[in-house]
Amino acid sequence: MHSNQNLLGRFAPSPTGPLHMGSLIAAVASYCDIKQKGGRWHVRIDDLDPPRTAVNACTSILQTLEAHGLISDLPIIYQSQRITAYRDALNQLMSYAFFCTCSRKQLEHFPVYPGTCRNNKERLENTSIRLSVGEQKLACHDLVLGTQEHELGKVFGDFVIQRKDGLTSYNLATAVDDAQEITHVIRGQDLYPTTPIQLLIMQRLKLSPPTYGHIPVLTYGDGRKLSKQTLAPAIDNGLATSNLIKVFTYLGMPVPNTDEWTVEQLLQWGIGNWDLSKVPSKLRPYSA
Numbered sequence: 001m002h003s004n005q006n007l008l009g010r011f012a013p014s015p016t017g018p019l020h021m022g023s024l025i026a027a028v029a030s031y032c033d034i035k036q037k038g039g040r041w042h043v044r045i046d047d048l049d050p051p052r053t054a055v056n057a058c059t060s061i062l063q064t065l066e067a068h069g070l071i072s073d074l075p076i077i078y079q080s081q082r083i084t085a086y087r088d089a090l091n092q093l094m095s096y097a098f099f100c101t102c103s104r105k106q107l108e109h110f111p112v113y114p115g116t117c118r119n120n121k122e123r124l125e126n127t128s129i130r131l132s133v134g135e136q137k138l139a140c141h142d143l144v145l146g147t148q149e150h151e152l153g154k155v156f157g158d159f160v161i162q163r164k165d166g167l168t169s170y171n172l173a174t175a176v177d178d179a180q181e182i183t184h185v186i187r188g189q190d191l192y193p194t195t196p197i198q199l200l201i202m203q204r205l206k207l208s209p210p211t212y213g214h215i216p217v218l219t220y221g222d223g224r225k226l227s228k229q230t231l232a233p234a235i236d237n238g239l240a241t242s243n244l245i246k247v248f249t250y251l252g253m254p255v256p257n258t259d260e261w262t263v264e265q266l267l268q269w270g271i272g273n274w275d276l277s278k279v280p281s282k283l284r285p286y287s288a
């Protein structure tokens with residue numbers, strides 16, 4: 001495998017709780033994908049939203065990654081420490097942005113933002129900031145889902161880039177961070193709807209987007225996604241090898257002769273055998 005230091009993949013969990021099998025699948029997929037290309041892998045903690053950030057979740061997530069041999073090649077980035085970068089980006093976007101005074105209640109019956117405050121260019125206290133989307137169509141190229149065109153105005157409307165409480169929106173922070181040095185984003189399809197929004201932000205900031213691949217998400221038999229809300233069980237670090245074997249099986253790459261493999265051997269096997277085209281279009285349902 002040749003080294004290609006310019007290529008950088010990432011795994012960017014929100015520290016709302018411990019990793020579950022669904023998040024481990026995304027971590028392993030992004031790791032094997034970039035490592036097979038000879039690139040490096042980066043862990044970023046998306047901890048912008050303090051109320052949602054569970055105490056000890058960061059430590060727990062990093063311990064689980066380490067137990068499964070998933071070590072960041074670069075120092076871990078915390079979004080909570082990158083506020084200046086996001087503020088700079090926000091300032092650059094202000095010519096396309098406006099201050100929105102609408103309450104949640106005022107907007108609840110509109111499928112997309114109706115444009116009420118679009119001419120509001122004067123800074124006011126306790127307002128959110130929205131980006132004007134206009135008539136723009138945007139094509140998303142995806143290694144798994146192919147190319148799809150999105151009419152942002154019809155699907156999303158003018159979206160929030162800074163919340164009323166002053167916090168940078170998830171999409172602005174993620175767009176800024178993924179466009180910096182990241183070349184490949186392999187993540188779950190639950191995040192696909194955020195991609196056109198993030199691409200528009202990157203375009204307006206004149207940043208080059210990474211290559212995207214959105215893999216199917218792990219669900220229970222009834223179709224619900226594994227998440228903290230659906231009480232997905234935390235990964236047991238003591239079962240790292242069997243967890244990795246399960247992950248590769250979900251991803252359509254069953255490990256042969258699984259006896260006595262170490263975590264490192266399993267990951268090396270995974271890197272060598274990684275093939276995005278083998279990932280099933282729907283993962284088989286989760287079973288504990």
Ligand SMILES: [Zn+2]
Nearest residue numbers: 100101102117
């Ligand atoms: Zn408004």
